[in-house]
Amino acid sequence: MVAAWSQDRTDETRDDGAFLAGVRAFLDRALTPDLRQAGRETIGVHSEIGAARLWHRRLYRQGWIAPAWPVAHGGAGWTARQRFLFDRECARNDAPVLSASGVRALGPLLIEQGTPAQRARYLPAILSGADLWCQGFSEPGAGSDLAAISTRAVRDGDVYRVTGTKIWTTGAHHSNRMFAIVRTDDTGRKQQGMTFLLIDMDSPGLTVRPIPGLAGDHEFNQVFLDDVRVPVANRVGAEHEGWAMAKRLMALARSNNTPPALVRRVLTRTARDMGAMRDRLEPSMFRRLTALQIELDAYEQQELRTLPGGRADASDPVTPSVIKLIGTELHQKVAELAMEAEGPSSAAALSALALGLATLDHGARVTAKHVCVRAATIYSGTSETQRNLIAGWLLSA
Numbered sequence: 527m528v529a530a531w532s533q534d535r536t537d538e539t540r541d542d543g544a545f546l547a548g549v550r551a552f553l554d555r556a557l558t559p560d561l562r563q564a565g566r567e568t569i570g571v572h573s574e575i576g577a578a579r580l581w582h583r584r585l586y587r588q589g590w591i592a593p594a595w596p597v598a599h600g601g602a603g604w605t606a607r608q609r610f611l612f613d614r615e616c617a618r619n620d621a622p623v624l625s626a627s628g629v630r631a632l633g634p635l636l637i638e639q640g641t642p643a644q645r646a647r648y649l650p651a652i653l654s655g656a657d658l659w660c661q662g663f664s665e666p667g668a669g670s671d672l673a674a675i676s677t678r679a680v681r682d683g684d685v686y687r688v689t690g691t692k693i694w695t696t697g698a699h700h701s702n703r704m705f706a707i708v709r710t711d712d713t714g715r716k717q718q719g720m721t722f723l724l725i726d727m728d729s730p731g732l733t734v735r736p737i738p739g740l741a742g743d744h745e746f747n748q749v750f751l752d753d754v755r756v757p758v759a760n761r762v763g764a765e766h767e768g769w770a771m772a773k774r775l776m777a778l779a780r781s782n783n784t785p786p787a788l789v790r791r792v793l794t795r796t797a798r799d800m801g802a803m804r805d806r807l808e809p810s811m812f813r814r815l816t817a818l819q820i821e822l823d824a825y826e827q828q829e830l831r832t833l834p835g836g837r838a839d840a841s842d843p844v845t846p847s848v849i850k851l852i853g854t855e856l857h858q859k860v861a862e863l864a865m866e867a868e869g870p871s872s873a874a875a876l877s878a879l880a881l882g883l884a885t886l887d888h889g890a891r892v893t894a895k896h897v898c899v900r901a902a903t904i905y906s907g908t909s910e911t912q913r914n915l916i917a918g919w920l921l922s923a
Contacts, residue, residue, distance in 0.1 A: 542611060549612055553619045556584045565620035566795070569894045570745045573622035575700050581622040582655040591653055592629050599637050599645070600653045610830055613787035618794060625697055628652040628659040631779040632705050639763055639771060648703075648724070661779075662692040662706030662725065662749060663772065669694075670908050672707070672772070673716040677751065679708040679723065681758070681765075686710075686723060688754045696905070698734045698747035702727050705775070707768045720768035724760040731755075741894035742876045777846040779906050786826040789857050792895070793822055796864040799888075803867060811867060818860055825852050844919040847912040854902035855909060865896040 557565075564577030572578045585591040593609045595601030604612070633652045636645055651657035668674040677690025688708055698704065704725045711719030725732070731754040737746040763771040797815060800807060832845045865872045871889030903909040 542607075545608055546611060546615065549615050552588060552590075553615060553621065556588070557619055557621055561622055562620040565622045565791075567891060568623050569741065569891060570739075570743055570898045571623070571696060572625040575625060577622045578625045579655055579658075582624055582626070585624075586654055591655075592633065595629075595633060596637065599633075599649055606830060610786070610826065613785055614790060617787040617791035620791075623788070623791075625658055625700060627661055627697070627779070628657060628703075631661070631775050632659050634778045635762065635771065635775045639774065641759075643759065644724070644762065657703050658697065658701040660695050660698045660701040660704045660727075660747075660749075662695055662704045664694045665691060666693050669904075670911050673720075673769070675707060675709055675720065677706070677708045679710050679721060679756070681710070682755075684758050685755045686721070686758060686761075688723070688725070688751045688756055690751055692749040692751075693746075694737070694905070695734075695747045695749045696745055698727070698749050699736060699744070704749065705762075707772050710768075711766050717769040719766055720772070721765050722762045722768035722771035723756050724762065725751075725754065725756050729754045729756070739898060740900075741897045743894065743898065745898070776906055777843070786822060786829055786853070789822055789825070789853060789860060792857065792860045792864065793818060796860060796867065799864065799892075800867050806869070807867060811863070814863055818856070818863065821856055821859075825856060828852065844916055847907070847915045850906060851909055851912040851916070857902055858899050861892075861896040861899045864892050868892050 561577055561581055564573045567574070573581075582591060590602050590612070592600055593602040593604045593612065597603045629652060633649060636648055640648070648657065652659070662677075663672060663675075665675050665677060668676065675690075677688065677692065679686040679688045686708070688706075690708070692704075692706060695704070704727055706723050706725055707720045708723055709719050710721040713719065727734070731752040733750040733752070735748045735750070736744050737748055739745055793815075797819075800811065800815060804812075829849055832849065868889045871885045872893045874886040874890040874893065876890050876894055907915075
């Protein structure tokens, strides 16, 4: 049965057994029915924020919130394979998806590039979940062409005074901090005049306005900064070197934005749903499902082989783009198949959830997932940008 292999297929080794036994025991104990339900109902980039934060705290207390970090900074000391197996078990058990740009992107950047004071101040709060971070990069007129940003920071003694706007800021309404790139110089190449700053979201002059999504969800925001004062001590890297900081952070983010476990989560659910609808689905739908499983297996092996340390190597500029490109496009293909399998009920909107009809409820969530995942090939650099980066590297090799 197609639904069976997505649940039962495994390549455990003898050494994996003890590790997986510990992971499964923890998940059985820590994943309550409400947390599993929140995981199953996840539509956007993270689960319902209350469930996501509760799951974050439980992982933190277990010492498992940042497996890819060095042990000295709070990492779990796992191998890349152990991290892969843990993510896969979380997906199979419907664990909530974390709001974790601090864990996945900013934390690793601060470990590499931050000052001792910045690491001491921010890393513990990232690990505990006390701080939630959003990313202030894109602006109206500066999306994939990130070097075109115009939000300006003017040095005034020991602070920068920041004025401008950021757009498509995921999770800004939940976050208490934002990492951002701003313009500090107009001379020379555009990339040479940027600076990377850490900004408190409760700063006077900072306003967050929601941008409703196509599915009726609220994930994106526009952030307005009107003479916001940011301490110079909150600068990561040297002044005017924000482009290098942003590129490194994006490499870290791209290698984490669509881990195979996220795709497997959707594919497992799709296989289960299609198995229940076998009598009314064309055989070609199941051939597509099998092909996507093969692609996912290959994607998992690609990540394990090319990111052996579980994170992007600074000396390898192209692997994060390859991983991001494959993962986000595969994610979209799985979500599209799930929507097509729903048939007429996929026309339901999220407002149908109030009707209490199981078929429409499920169709609405599947379609909302399909719509939301369309953004996956845009954020952290579009697929076209990734292909350009890969092509440029190949031509220069």
